Amino acid sequence: MLKNIILVIILLTIALGFYFLFFNKVNKGDKAPNFEAQLIDGSSFNLKNQKGTYTVLSFWGSWCPPCIKEAPDLVALNKKYENVQFKNNTLFEIVSIAIEKSSKHTPQLIKKYNLYWPKHIVKTSAIVLKDPLSLKYGVTNLPSKFLIDPNGIMIGKMTIDEIDAYLEKEKI
Numbered sequence: 001m002l003k004n005i006i007l008v009i010i011l012l013t014i015a016l017g018f019y020f021l022f023f024n025k026v027n028k029g030d031k032a033p034n035f036e037a038q039l040i041d042g043s044s045f046n047l048k049n050q051k052g053t054y055t056v057l058s059f060w061g062s063w064c065p066p067c068i069k070e071a072p073d074l075v076a077l078n079k080k081y082e083n084v085q086f087k088n089n090t091l092f093e094i095v096s097i098a099i100e101k102s103s104k105h106t107p108q109l110i111k112k113y114n115l116y117w118p119k120h121i122v123k124t125s126a127i128v129l130k131d132p133l134s135l136k137y138g139v140t141n142l143p144s145k146f147l148i149d150p151n152g153i154m155i156g157k158m159t160i161d162e163i164d165a166y167l168e169k170e171k172i
Contacts, residue, residue: 027154029154032146033047034046035047035133037133047148050093050148050152052150054081054170055093055147056094056145056146056147057145057146058144059146060142060143062098063101064143071114077160077164084171086170086171088150093119096121097121097133099129099131101124101125129142146158147166
């Protein structure tokens with residue numbers, strides 16, 4: 001009996017893993033899944049309020065060497081587009097989402113790496129990539145970036161260079 005229970009638990013774990021890896025993803029052209037969260041400054045954030053803005057959701061972690069390595073490139077992307085006006089009178093903004101086991105050191109790292117834009121969210125989870133927001137967007141590795149158009153439609157999961165190339169074509 002105990003062997004059967006253990007087997008069922010293992011099979012369910014495998015099935016859920018496959019679901020989250022292969023089926024729980026957002027695709028180009030999908031409506032971006034809305035979410036609400038608290039920013040590190042204590043104010044509230046709701047993705048639906050980003051209407052009229054190209055929004056980059058940047059999932060990262062302070063414990064993630066590739067995330068830290070790309071931080072200067074993300075800062076450069078923000079500097080390049082933060083004051084640019086795009087077609088249809090739209091703007092650009094980055095929303096950083098730190099996925100952490102503890103939020104203790106994240107604010108200091110935001111300052112250290114000069115991630116100076118105002119919208120930072122810290123999500124804590126004992127198993128980092130099992131955070132509900134990460135699962136909602138199908139994040140399987142960090143760093144991960146998603147570009148959302150001004151109407152809330154997913155342009156896609158993209159690299160910084162791909163985001164730059166896309167936005168360059170959308171400038172006035």
